[in-house]
Amino acid sequence: MTIVRPYGDTTGDGMVQLSFTLPIPYDKRAEGAALQLAAKMGMDPAMLVHSRQMGDGFTFFVVYGRVRHLVDTEQVQVVERDFPLLSAKEVNAAIKRGLRRRLSVVGACIGTDAHTVGIDAILNLKGIAGEKGLESYREMAVLNMGSQVSVPELVEAAREARADAVLVSQVVTQRDAHLHNTRALSAAFREALPAGRRPLLIAGGPRFDELMAGELGVDRIFGRGTTPREVASYLVHAVVEGTR
Amino acid sequence: MAGKLDLDPRVVRKARRLAARAGQPVVDLARSHTTVSVERAVLRLAGVRGADPDGIPWVNRLVDAVVADVGLEHGVSLPVFDALRDYGDITVLAQKAAAGAVRFRVPSSSHAARRTAVKFARVGLARVDRRRAERDRLIKRWGDPSQRPWIYLIVATGDIHEDIPQAQAAARAGADVIAVIRSTGQSLLDYVPEGATREGFAGTYATQENFRLMRAALDETSKELGRYVRLTNYASGLCMPEMAVMAGLERLDMMLNDSMYGILFRDINPIRTFVDQRFSRQVHARAGIIINTGEDNYLTTADPVEAAHTVTVSQLLNEFFAHEAGLADPQLGIGHAFEINPDVPESFRLELAHALLARELFPDAPLKWMPPTKHMTGDVFRGNLLDGFFNLAGAMTGQSILLVGMMTEAVVTPWLSDRDIALQNVRYVLGAAGNLHEDFVPARGGFIQRRAHQVLGEAIDLLDRIADDTLLNAIADGTFGIMRRPADRGKGLDGVAAHAGDYFNPVTELLEAS
Numbered sequence: 001m002t003i004v005r006p007y008g009d010t011t012g013d014g015m016v017q018l019s020f021t022l023p024i025p026y027d028k029r030a031e032g033a034a035l036q037l038a039a040k041m042g043m044d045p046a047m048l049v050h051s052r053q054m055g056d057g058f059t060f061f062v063v064y065g066r067v068r069h070l071v072d073t074e075q076v077q078v079v080e081r082d083f084p085l086l087s088a089k090e091v092n093a094a095i096k097r098g099l100r101r102r103l104s105v106v107g108a109c110i111g112t113d114a115h116t117v118g119i120d121a122i123l124n125l126k127g128i129a130g131e132k133g134l135e136s137y138r139e140m141a142v143l144n145m146g147s148q149v150s151v152p153e154l155v156e157a158a159r160e161a162r163a164d165a166v167l168v169s170q171v172v173t174q175r176d177a178h179l180h181n182t183r184a185l186s187a188a189f190r191e192a193l194p195a196g197r198r199p200l201l202i203a204g205g206p207r208f209d210e211l212m213a214g215e216l217g218v219d220r221i222f223g224r225g226t227t228p229r230e231v232a233s234y235l236v237h238a239v240v241e242g243t244r
Numbered sequence: 245m246a247g248k249l250d251l252d253p254r255v256v257r258k259a260r261r262l263a264a265r266a267g268q269p270v271v272d273l274a275r276s277h278t279t280v281s282v283e284r285a286v287l288r289l290a291g292v293r294g295a296d297p298d299g300i301p302w303v304n305r306l307v308d309a310v311v312a313d314v315g316l317e318h319g320v321s322l323p324v325f326d327a328l329r330d331y332g333d334i335t336v337l338a339q340k341a342a343a344g345a346v347r348f349r350v351p352s353s354s355h356a357a358r359r360t361a362v363k364f365a366r367v368g369l370a371r372v373d374r375r376r377a378e379r380d381r382l383i384k385r386w387g388d389p390s391q392r393p394w395i396y397l398i399v400a401t402g403d404i405h406e407d408i409p410q411a412q413a414a415a416r417a418g419a420d421v422i423a424v425i426r427s428t429g430q431s432l433l434d435y436v437p438e439g440a441t442r443e444g445f446a447g448t449y450a451t452q453e454n455f456r457l458m459r460a461a462l463d464e465t466s467k468e469l470g471r472y473v474r475l476t477n478y479a480s481g482l483c484m485p486e487m488a489v490m491a492g493l494e495r496l497d498m499m500l501n502d503s504m505y506g507i508l509f510r511d512i513n514p515i516r517t518f519v520d521q522r523f524s525r526q527v528h529a530r531a532g533i534i535i536n537t538g539e540d541n542y543l544t545t546a547d548p549v550e551a552a553h554t555v556t557v558s559q560l561l562n563e564f565f566a567h568e569a570g571l572a573d574p575q576l577g578i579g580h581a582f583e584i585n586p587d588v589p590e591s592f593r594l595e596l597a598h599a600l601l602a603r604e605l606f607p608d609a610p611l612k613w614m615p616p617t618k619h620m621t622g623d624v625f626r627g628n629l630l631d632g633f634f635n636l637a638g639a640m641t642g643q644s645i646l647l648v649g650m651m652t653e654a655v656v657t658p659w660l661s662d663r664d665i666a667l668q669n670v671r672y673v674l675g676a677a678g679n680l681h682e683d684f685v686p687a688r689g690g691f692i693q694r695r696a697h698q699v700l701g702e703a704i705d706l707l708d709r710i711a712d713d714t715l716l717n718a719i720a721d722g723t724f725g726i727m728r729r730p731a732d733r734g735k736g737l738d739g740v741a742a743h744a745g746d747y748f749n750p751v752t753e754l755l756e757a758s
Binding site for chain 1: 413416417429431432445509510511544618622659660661664
């Protein structure tokens with residue numbers, strides 16, 4: 001079955017919940033306005049289950065209702081994992097066998113972004129969700145430059161470390177900072193190094209669209225919930241097996 | 245509150261003794277060095293205002309000019325107040341110096357320059373004193389919040405003119421303390437931007453004019469509410485001392501000020517940080533400002549269970565440095581956070597043990613209790629529940645300042661409705677269980693007591709090692725928060741100098757004399 005509808009408590013009921021704020025005080029008219037929005041969003045019938053005025057001029061609404069839209073799972077485009085997920089042991093063995101040296105990784109938060117939580121989760125020994133970070137892989141040499149690293153500094157460090165891969169993490173998305181920074185990164189590497197010597201460029205962060213790698217000029221984007229093991233497996237796939 | 249954990253007072257005394265031993269060499273270092281930001285802070289207090297057409301403040305231009313002529317090691321006060329005789333107005337002097345029209349020297353007979361410098365510094369400190377007295381008066385008139393913990397809310401739009409109505413709305417909705425988060429990246433600017441600003445990234449630039457505008461707006465709201473609403477900003481990064489001076493001049497009430505945060509999380513040079521930190525805390529002490537330390541940060545990079553003792557160590561060091569700089573216990577908003585993975589068995593009991601340990605170690609300090617961030621996954625429903633438990637832990641362990649957690653942490657900058665839901669959560673918990681700390685006494689020898697003893701024991705072991713190895717080496721080795729930060733590296737090192745024999749700083753002299 002490729003056509004599905006949202007599921008409330010019965011197959012095919014199409015039920016969804018929605019919450020939003022309108023910049024008007026609470027009254028009967030505000031309730032009507034909320035229902036009008038829900039109707040325009042395709043909810044029919046819509047039930048206004050909660051309204052609450054906040055401050056002078058705002059009201060918060062929760063709406064439950066049935067949507068008429070259908071979704072076709074056949075038409076969904078996603079980046080499916082196109083490489084096998086390896087264990088730490090397999091990663092180390094593959095690097096040893098394939099490269100005969102340690103795989104060099106340089107990571108940083110670039111631009112003004114000070115949120116190292118993403119890059120640290122992937123690189124730090126500590127790792128995330130029970131998986132140790134790349135620093136724990138015997139066959140990887142990891143340099144974590146931390147936060148607010150400038151792009152030229154990162155290029156220089158990558159050159160010095162003969163990086164096979166450069167990982168950048170971007171959390172702050174205000175005014176699309178994560179997109180601007182990533183483009184600046186790929187442009188700088190393209191300018192500084194010829195194609196054959198350019199490290200693999202990987203961007204990660206919770207608000208990236210994984211489909212945007214090409215547009216941003218990087219080799220791969222990892223989104224929310226990525227674990228160190230996935231990144232390590234990808235590195236083996238792309239660097240060691242040379243499939244990029 | 246005393247005695248819920250059955251802590252042995254001898255063990256607690258030992259922990260403090262070790263913290264003092266570990267911290268003293270750093271204090272000696274701070275007393276024998278200066279930085280460009282300390283010197284700029286002195287000039288700000290002395291009345292240098294404004295910036296050049298590129299937005300670089302005149303204090304930066306003046307300090308750069310003095311350093312180019314005579315170096316930093318004498319301090320800028322003698323050269324500047326020596327040259328001032330020929331110019332009269334100190335901002336005019338800065339402008340002329342920037343144009344290359346002034347030749348600075350270290351006067352051989354420095355009596356006159358010293359006298360002038362002290363006079364200017366005194367005028368600046370008197371302004372800080374007046375702002376402090378004004379705060380005391382307004383608190384008396386409008387009153388403190390009726391409940392503990394005080395409710396602390398963050399505003400962060402990037403635009404001061406958007407921040408103001410949001411902050412006022414937050415205060416009306418129950419916030420007792422408003423913190424205006426700074427733009428990402430301001431930490432690493434070696435100057436303070438000027439004027440009212442409307443462009444920031446994930447926060448609003450801290451400028452003296454933004455401070456003034458926000459304080460004036462909150463005064464209006466305080467009057468309307470009959471409750472003094474406090475304002476918080478950040479003395480961190482490369483301009484820590486100047487932020488402290490600006491906060492004192494504009495009557496901010498709290499400042500984030502951690503002794504090691506800049507080193508560990510911003511890769512700022514350790515010596516620069518310790519020198520800047522000491523001066524900024526001396527200014528905060530004078531201004532009656534409550535500092536907020538940043539122990540929450542350790543828990544976001546290290547494991548909050550395994551690294552719980554590093555928080556205690558940092559708290560004890562922060563306390564030692566704060567006392568040394570002249571801050572009194574009611575000014576120590578020592579930090580800690582609710583960051584244990586909720587999937588860890590007994591995570592809530594562990595949180596209670598850690599929170600109560602901080603409460604018992606620092607009974608007279610207004611502890612700042614910070615909400616979960618690391619395990620806020622985007623599942624806003626679960627996030628709201630986690631925030632409820634965080635609020636409950638705060639009520640049960642008698643925390644003093646509660647930073648309101650947002651269920652949309654790590655998703656978006658808080659929406660109006662997110663803030664409203666978060667405040668409902670706080671109000672429900674405080675209303676239903678605000679005084680639960682009166683009844684909450686962990687069982688003798690039970691899980692919570694044992695855990696607290698264990699953390700304190702591990703903290704003492706670590707302090708022991710730090711005291712023997714020196715704090716600078718411990719930081720270089722990555723003892724805190726995994727990062728390794730050697731003393732000869734990091735940002736801002738070129739703005740540090742060891743005092744020459746004739747180093748003179750009128751502000752430090754006055755602050756240490758009082």
